[in-house]
Amino acid sequence: MQIDLFITCINDAMFPRTGQATVRLLERLGQTVRFNANQTCCGQMHLNTGYRDDALKLIRKFVDDYRDAEVVVMPSGSCAAMVRELYPEAARWGGDHDLLREVEELAPRVYELSEFLVNTLGVDDVGAYYPHRVTYHPTCHAMRVLRVGDAPLKLLRNVRGMTLLELEGSEECCGFGGTFSVKNPDVSAAMLADKTRHILDTGAEVCTAGDNSCLLHIGGGLHRLRSGVGTVHLAEILASTEQEVFA
């Protein structure tokens, strides 16, 4: 399959290894990966913070960049949720019917990485090897908007050498929420404190998730605690093999 990779702005700028891992993984599974270098950001931060017009420009740009794609895959549940769930709303709010038609046509071809692997490619063992104790945090948008279900867990359970540890309160939000973390720092910190405590209670060496924005926040909290527990994107674990540990 010809896959258009939307890497997301945060991954591009701050987590290039996640992007590299995604490419490595998809190619290992026999897929062709294309990267449209004109891509930037899905517009989620703008829309969620209340800047609809700025968001609409980025939405139109996304449609222009991916109109001809067979499928668009992204290593981020929240950006995929933005496209699938909120692009149509934003187009409606903006009264842009042409855009609405285009996003409704494009949205079903947009996937988060784990759901694409499990549901579209039908693969739940990607041949990964990752000899560590890991706990998994299901991010809100992947879980409640995209309904990826246990796709990420299916993939993780088949990783060789890895111990998967159950996380208490895993379905509770980590408290990131984009600009929420900056605008309501006290509440965000209170949510983060519970999340990091639960992660530390598992005894894991690493917390993984399908979204680096949540992991940036969780990892920032774990680092502030000098906990020694790290965060690694799911794609990096899945890309790791005995020959090459990616994460």
Added chain:
Amino acid sequence: MSGLHPSKPFPEAARDKVNQPQLRANLRKVTHTIREKRLRAVGELPHWEELRLLGEATKDASLANLSDRLLQLEASVKARGGQVHWARDAAEAREIVVRIAQAHQVDELIKVKSITSDEIELNATLQERGIHAIETDLAELIVQLSHDTPSHILVPAIHRNRAEIQALFNRELPGEGGLSDSPAELAGAARRYLRHKFLTTKMAVSGVNFAVAETGTVCVVESEGNGRMCLTLPEVLVSIMGIEKVLERWEDLSVFMELLPRSSTAERMNPYTSFWSGVTPGDGPQEFHLILLDNGRTEVLADATGRQTLRCIRCSACLNVCPVYERTGGHAYGSVYPGPIGAILTPQLLGMQDKNANTLPGASSLCGACFDACPVRINIPQVLIYLRGEVTAEKGVTAEALAMKTVGYAMSSGWRFEGALKLARVGQGPLVKGGEITSLPGLLGGWTQSRDLKTLPPQSFREWWKERERDSE
């Protein structure tokens, strides 16, 4: 706090609450208990999702023809001997109640289901006119006796513990003083006090859960039986309902009789459901007044995205699953409508201009738990995002708006983004300490209050990809 108007912006009010360990512990315990019970009660019904869709469709159908439904309700209530009053705003509604009380020369009245009366700040107005209003719901009574305000739609005294209530009842309830902290003894004291009031008070004010247009039937759903007392014993009954509470047909009630108790108290059925239609000579109140309250609802109805807010049946399921409510409690929202539903309802009822209420749509991490829990499928996260757009439009050009524009410009093409990243890598230099950023300036300072920030790596993904393409050529 009074009525709808928050006295502080949410982040500030939340800061005061979030750092109170006892309050956090109380809230966590109660919300998690109700949360789990609700999941069990809902899990018993295999057709729960279909019921939610039916709840959504039923309310939407009623809202789509709201003015017709209300006129039909008015006619049905009048045909059965009730009187109907239309109140455009809180002040009109208060005056109607005062006028009725004065006509009957009462100086005391009993109340049940008072959230709508709290919305219009009825008690304070009555007090000014020499009329004492007595709350009869146990938790509402606790809140009233302690000169406090409710913190939860269903559990108004969620923030109070047993020892506080013991001291309060011993101090405030006539004839008491030696009560222990046993729940049965405390409830018994409230019962003695309230029973006397039920039997001696001539007038009652109630809220309304549902009203049926075709039959003129009004409905109150409750757990303690105080509602039944208020609705049947006094001579005069005044019920205040938000105009969105009307349903078209009697059968419509059945879906909500399933959705409401399971979502609200996690019960299969609530203990007391009272229905009444107009007046019956010699039985129950001999005078019945229904006040139809608008107070901003027509404006909400006119907004295609915001309208779904009016489906709300005040079950409070969204409060119990909300991670933000769990850490702050209801008072941080500064309005009688707390939690996720309050974050969308309050600013809309106030018309999006209120500077403090305008911070409420930001009081969410958009985790979506509220939408999953809502029995009438109000897409609260979607409305929150929509309202944030209304707020920024209202505010015009701010530092944040300019920052967003700048980021938007950098994101307008791949090469501009690449350039911006190169600049940012240089710019972050002075902020980096020991490989991480531990303190950020200005608008972003909130981040480093409790988190470190990773620095930008030397190579972006797009630069890596370019290099890879070059190498493979």
